Amino acid sequence: MTAQVRGVAAPTRAQVPAGTLRTDRWWLLPAATTVGLLTFVVYGGFRAFQQQYFFADERYLTPFYSPCVSLGCASEPGSAHFGMFLPDHPLIPYAALSLPFLLVFRLTCYYYRKAYYRSVWIAPAACAVPEPHAKYTGETRFPLILQNAHRYLFYLTVIISLINTYDAIVAFRHPDDGFVVGIGNVVLLANVVLLWCYTLSCHSCRHVMGGRLTHFSKHPVRYRIWTWISALNTRHATFAWITLGTLVVTDLYVLLVASGTITDLRLVG
Amino acid sequence: MTYTARLRVWRGDTGGGALTDYEVEVNEGEVVLDILHRLQATQTPDLAVRWNCKAGKCGSCSAEINGRPRLLCMTRMSVFEPGETLTVTPMRTFPVIRDLVADVSFNYAKAREIPSFTPPPDLGPGEYRMKQADVGRSQEFRKCIECYLCQNTCHVVRDHEENKPAFAGPRYLMRVAELEMHPLDIADRVADVQDEHGLGLCNITKCCTDVCPEGIKITDNALIPMKERVADQRYDPLVWLGRTITRRRDRPARG
Known part of the structure; x- marks a missing residue:
């Protein structure tokens, strides 16, 4: 018995000779989402393990290598702001303390869940389009019940975002030239601002900051914060995609400068 | 602008049914429910369609238009191309009673x-x-x-x-x-x-x-x-x- 016989073709329902009668290009969005997510995963995976071209102009550290805590970070003096203690091994990313958590934060994010459930898992690909699965248990069982740990990843991501912010700020100081502003600073700063927009617009953040309250009137400060986060939260999906883009652009910029392909344009200093 | 729309309406009941083709006049500013009412008045007086307020407030006329769940009374004909065939079925998650009426x-x-x-x-x-x-x-x-x-x-x-x-x-x-x-x-x-x-x-x-x-x-x-x-x-x-x-x-x- 196929999913369709169980679903819209189940007995007692109107017997329509098609799983879906949608005439629009409903497949386009899930297809584009799959391509977008796959592109990021492939690029991010390649860069995380490349272990090269991650620190440019003695001050730009790419977010894919932040914090740089591997012994291998010694190849780029000044890139390790928090010590070097992880072994230098090809299978251990230099930012092994942050990348797995950032990945799981996005995997358990309410927006990305929607995105990959629809595109990769096809449950469902689009509204009123039958899904191919014969059985469905949602997020009631292992492993998907672990999606409930999203808030912990949020807490960890706040810490990592603080580290990214620190990286963006210290990048204004060149070891020889002192305070300088280059295009790379603008790129790093824009990236970190957008990362904060994504992180703070998180549904778990909205809940923790005030959503869990029943009487907002008794907690005016938390209510105000909840209101701000709610406004940001309406754009959570937009920030989710924008930050995938800015992470790649920022990393690519550092890579190109570090490899000598382009030169960073100094605006000040 | 007045034109003739092509409609495919699901007709049947729990015993079975099929999409049936009709051609119905459409006038400026009309919604899908208007067209179904004209169909009912001029060609198929036995067509079952549930409706009440015709203002998007009673929630009675839910159905699926071109496979998308929508209110019949809040879906303007102007969102479709005049040459487009409109397929209207009852909601497909609930048991059908008759034609466009589902048992909710x-x-x-x-x-x-x-x-x-x-x-x-x-x-x-x-x-x-x-x-x-x-x-x-x-x-x-x-x-x-x-x-x-x-x-x-x-x-x-x-x-x-x-x-x-x-x-x-x-x-x-x-x-x-x-x-x-x-x-x-x-x-x-x-x-x-x-x-x-x-x-x-x-x-x-x-x-x-x-x-x-x-x-x-x-x-x-x-x-x-x-x-x-x-x-x-x-x-x-x-x-x-x-x-x-x-x-x-x-x-x-x-x-």
Whole structure:
């Protein structure tokens, strides 16, 4: 018995000779989402393990290598702001303390869940389009019940975002030239601002900051914060995609400068 | 502009049915329900279609137009190309009664499963006082017209008939959220929403929000906040520890 016989073709329902009668290009969005997510995963995976071209102009550290805590970070003096203690091994990313958590934060994010459930898992690909699965248990069982740990990843991501912010700020100081502003600073700063927009617009953040309250009137400060986060939260999906883009652009910029392909344009200093 | 539209309307009942072709006149400013009424008046007087207010407020005329769950009375003909064939079927998640009329009693049964508003026992009728900031969230959910388009489009029951006993559907999960967030409701609904109403089955793919004719943000404002409250109670050891220390385990989220 196929999913369709169980679903819209189940007995007692109107017997329509098609799983879906949608005439629009409903497949386009899930297809584009799959391509977008796959592109990021492939690029991010390649860069995380490349272990090269991650620190440019003695001050730009790419977010894919932040914090740089591997012994291998010694190849780029000044890139390790928090010590070097992880072994230098090809299978251990230099930012092994942050990348797995950032990945799981996005995997358990309410927006990305929607995105990959629809595109990769096809449950469902689009509204009123039958899904191919014969059985469905949602997020009631292992492993998907672990999606409930999203808030912990949020807490960890706040810490990592603080580290990214620190990286963006210290990048204004060149070891020889002192305070300088280059295009790379603008790129790093824009990236970190957008990362904060994504992180703070998180549904778990909205809940923790005030959503869990029943009487907002008794907690005016938390209510105000909840209101701000709610406004940001309406754009959570937009920030989710924008930050995938800015992470790649920022990393690519550092890579190109570090490899000598382009030169960073100094605006000040 | 007046033109002749091509319609394919599902005709039948539980014994079977088929899409039947018609050609019907369309005038400027008309909605799909107007066209079905003209079809009924001029060609098929036995066509069954449920409707009432014709203003998007009663939630009666829910159906599927070109495969998309919509209100017949709020779908303008002008959104379709004049040469386009319109396919109209009943909602496909519920049993069909006849033609475009579906049996939505599943939803009434789910409504009855939710314990009603529970004010404090010492508060009598007429004594309810609450601040706007506290009721704002619940008020959004009160805009629901119970058209059941969200219930119809939710794949949890649309594609899996076997989930119907365990899953209340987005409309009634939202009803639980409305009561849970109500400043005067003292019932603890968090355990029930997971165990009795099937919140865990929801995978937040937002189709309910996409089809809501009232524009209620069902997923972001009701379902996800309820998932977070469940996480508070079930999956967050820090919250559990905090409540244990402060002895607030009996009524956790009432700030």
